[in-house]
Amino acid sequence: MRAEILSIGTELLLGQITDTNAVYLSQRLAELGIPLFFRDTVGDNHQRLRDTLRLAKSRAELIICTGGLGPTQDDITAEDIAAVFDAPLEMREDARVVVEAFFRARGREVTEKQLKQAMLPKGAIVLPNPNGTAPGFILEKDGVIAVAMPGPPHEMEPMWRDGVTPYLRARSGYTIVSRTLRFCGIGEAALETLLEDVINAQTNPTVAPYAKLAEVHIRVTARASSKDEAAALITPVEAAIRERAGQYVYGTDEQTLEEVVGLLMRERGLTLAVAESCTGGGLGARLTNIPGSSDYFLGGVISYSNELKMTLLGVPKATLVAHGAVSEPTARAMAAGVTAATGADVGVSITGIAGPGGGTAEKPVGLVYIGLAQKGQEPRAYRYTMFGNRTAIRQRAAQEALVMLHHALTGQEVSPW
Amino acid sequence: MRAEILSIGTELLLGQITDTNAVYLSQRLAELGIPLFFRDTVGDNHQRLRDTLRLAKSRAELIICTGGLGPTQDDITAEDIAAVFDAPLEMREDARVVVEAFFRARGREVTEKQLKQAMLPKGAIVLPNPNGTAPGFILEKDGVIAVAMPGPPHEMEPMWRDGVTPYLRARSGYTIVSRTLRFCGIGEAALETLLEDVINAQTNPTVAPYAKLAEVHIRVTARASSKDEAAALITPVEAAIRERAGQYVYGTDEQTLEEVVGLLMRERGLTLAVAESCTGGGLGARLTNIPGSSDYFLGGVISYSNELKMTLLGVPKATLVAHGAVSEPTARAMAAGVTAATGADVGVSITGIAGPGGGTAEKPVGLVYIGLAQKGQEPRAYRYTMFGNRTAIRQRAAQEALVMLHHALTGQEVSPW
Numbered sequence: 107m108r109a110e111i112l113s114i115g116t117e118l119l120l121g122q123i124t125d126t127n128a129v130y131l132s133q134r135l136a137e138l139g140i141p142l143f144f145r146d147t148v149g150d151n152h153q154r155l156r157d158t159l160r161l162a163k164s165r166a167e168l169i170i171c172t173g174g175l176g177p178t179q180d181d182i183t184a185e186d187i188a189a190v191f192d193a194p195l196e197m198r199e200d201a202r203v204v205v206e207a208f209f210r211a212r213g214r215e216v217t218e219k220q221l222k223q224a225m226l227p228k229g230a231i232v233l234p235n236p237n238g239t240a241p242g243f244i245l246e247k248d249g250v251i252a253v254a255m256p257g258p259p260h261e262m263e264p265m266w267r268d269g270v271t272p273y274l275r276a277r278s279g280y281t282i283v284s285r286t287l288r289f290c291g292i293g294e295a296a297l298e299t300l301l302e303d304v305i306n307a308q309t310n311p312t313v314a315p316y317a318k319l320a321e322v323h324i325r326v327t328a329r330a331s332s333k334d335e336a337a338a339l340i341t342p343v344e345a346a347i348r349e350r351a352g353q354y355v356y357g358t359d360e361q362t363l364e365e366v367v368g369l370l371m372r373e374r375g376l377t378l379a380v381a382e383s384c385t386g387g388g389l390g391a392r393l394t395n396i397p398g399s400s401d402y403f404l405g406g407v408i409s410y411s412n413e414l415k416m417t418l419l420g421v422p423k424a425t426l427v428a429h430g431a432v433s434e435p436t437a438r439a440m441a442a443g444v445t446a447a448t449g450a451d452v453g454v455s456i457t458g459i460a461g462p463g464g465g466t467a468e469k470p471v472g473l474v475y476i477g478l479a480q481k482g483q484e485p486r487a488y489r490y491t492m493f494g495n496r497t498a499i500r501q502r503a504a505q506e507a508l509v510m511l512h513h514a515l516t517g518q519e520v521s522p523w
Numbered sequence: 524m525r526a527e528i529l530s531i532g533t534e535l536l537l538g539q540i541t542d543t544n545a546v547y548l549s550q551r552l553a554e555l556g557i558p559l560f561f562r563d564t565v566g567d568n569h570q571r572l573r574d575t576l577r578l579a580k581s582r583a584e585l586i587i588c589t590g591g592l593g594p595t596q597d598d599i600t601a602e603d604i605a606a607v608f609d610a611p612l613e614m615r616e617d618a619r620v621v622v623e624a625f626f627r628a629r630g631r632e633v634t635e636k637q638l639k640q641a642m643l644p645k646g647a648i649v650l651p652n653p654n655g656t657a658p659g660f661i662l663e664k665d666g667v668i669a670v671a672m673p674g675p676p677h678e679m680e681p682m683w684r685d686g687v688t689p690y691l692r693a694r695s696g697y698t699i700v701s702r703t704l705r706f707c708g709i710g711e712a713a714l715e716t717l718l719e720d721v722i723n724a725q726t727n728p729t730v731a732p733y734a735k736l737a738e739v740h741i742r743v744t745a746r747a748s749s750k751d752e753a754a755a756l757i758t759p760v761e762a763a764i765r766e767r768a769g770q771y772v773y774g775t776d777e778q779t780l781e782e783v784v785g786l787l788m789r790e791r792g793l794t795l796a797v798a799e800s801c802t803g804g805g806l807g808a809r810l811t812n813i814p815g816s817s818d819y820f821l822g823g824v825i826s827y828s829n830e831l832k833m834t835l836l837g838v839p840k841a842t843l844v845a846h847g848a849v850s851e852p853t854a855r856a857m858a859a860g861v862t863a864a865t866g867a868d869v870g871v872s873i874t875g876i877a878g879p880g881g882g883t884a885e886k887p888v889g890l891v892y893i894g895l896a897q898k899g900q901e902p903r904a905y906r907y908t909m910f911g912n913r914t915a916i917r918q919r920a921a922q923e924a925l926v927m928l929h930h931a932l933t934g935q936e937v938s939p940w
Contacts, residue, residue, distance in 0.1 A: 119559045121549030122731070124541065128564070142536045143571055145564035147545070154560055161578075234843030267646055284537075295594050295636050305596070316534055325539075380804070380825065386811025387797070387804025390825045394803025397879055397913060405827035407835070408797065408807040414822045415863060417833070448831060461816055494654045496814060498677060503792060 110166035114173035116149035139282035175240040193227035235268035283336035313455035370515040371402035379450035380406035419443030436475035437487035527583035531590035533566035558715035591675035650686035700753035787932040788819035796867035797823035836860030854904035858894035872934040
């Protein structure tokens, strides 16, 4: 069974709202193992909606519509499904009762206009809507299932979960399982080269790379008649990927780099502090995305001014004068200084030129030093050259600091890749 | 000219990412006065992408593609546009130079795989990409304009603004001018009520509200035969809006709250420092988004642990014991402490419970105190109750701290709204 999603509403095409329904439904279809090949967005226009419904009917067996089920003139979904499926609208007593009950419960009289919502295509199954006035429906005809649900997510999601999912599960013979491997310290192209044979051999499971900010995700997706069977298909492919590029894997599925770094800190019983210059707090903000990060993250210093590098972090004035704020010795002194100031076991520092101004031939925009101080070891710092605008450089600097922490905690070589 | 947007990528159909590009482009097309009738989402599949391109070519004169321009096998957009428009791919020297320069600047060799990104349809105009490796392009053939841009929003948006918009503007007989007024300290519904008559009277210019995180934007868009004429249409509408709700306007057009706060700091010759607990550096990161923020932003302390609240900020142990870390006295002491530690004229502090754990009946998740210390004034702190998940609470806390700073610097009443 192939699915197609139709998002209906002129407000979508004007960019007034973001289509989160399409994301929600895409995820649910993937979980049900129903392939989704197209999503279409169309306005409140009979001709264009009917054209789109006809197209969807020609290439999918499951058409999921959201939006356009309300009482106004703009709400045309039921009428157009009725036309395309040749299933004339009729007043449905079971739907009428639902609409009337909604208004009666609120002490209001139901109007003729509101009752329009109980006019559904002949033969449709009514989907109750406990959270709004418009019932949804499922129409199965000509070997195609058309589902119509209201647009507001708080109405659509429960209707999907409680009304549509049980109906579809009974029809699909298989299930889908996905496994994501997360890589850092290697780019997308280099990783694809390492994994070329695995990627080329893919059928079931499929293997797809997704480039993120200074990390890459590889998603392995299997389809089978049971969860266990799908998992068994994934296992050897995951092993083959790890054999070729395992040293770059930092986590799996929904794990983020800051979460994995946190797990490693906690596992090793270590505490962490940061000294941030060009990122201005961005690394601390990443680390504290994680609930419970107070178990290992103490805090740190945003030493944006040179004065604070000296007073709060104890960077010697001579170092700043001789080498400048963006230099290897300053990054080292910042990392050492924040461990001294906070008593943390591990200190990470970032100092760089995020631009757009402030660069020179010798120290261009994008030059970043990341420093690392660990108890019982000499503090170190490494030089990076980063590209993109100010935001990209700052985000990447925080990300690379996390990569460095990850490598240091797992005993890997710490150096720009 | 009718437009159609094609969002390309299997990750979209799997629901792994939300298509914010389609929203951005829909808004920009509306501003340009170019009607958009369809948006299509299709995976990384030659047959289906070509079918969709052919369909779009049959019903639109402007096809805007995002995604699928990178170096991997999944990146098929250029190849399929070339096929459908019968404009064979060729190595474009102007694009090759751009890709090579990107890698050379990072001290890396460009690989054959990367150079695939310089293979563009014959006759296409190259769109430079300062923020990534994949150039975009515009191909005009058979009376249809095809635009291809990379998927990451931080690459796509500047390319649209600087490369595509001027191209499209030159083709339309009229010009569009937009003016955005940015509001803080008032919600969308309340603002819409204040502006009801202005919004209802709209024809040209149009007046559209956009709700953002703890701020609202009102976009006024006029269409006319010249920029001056369009600007003249906007002036009285802007005046009418400011007459009704001017006290909530903090900035215009692309100005962010952190930028306006920075301008006010600079204008008044003041320096600023932050003391952050639950935001972990997020406020400092916002403030340092602004180039040149080192002129007024000194830095501060991320006092995630109670220990650092005492040692680096001088919060008395007795205060923490008696009132707790998330309390009005602690927020006040943090703000005062960071001004003392850094010598800043103004200190802002944030302490709160971001969740999901750590809440109690008395101090629930979402409870946040924001403190303010200004030279010559008693430090103050205010209590906020915020909703949403951990991320939303943290982002909103940083935003409200900026709103507070803005109000303090403009002499408005400082209090939760």
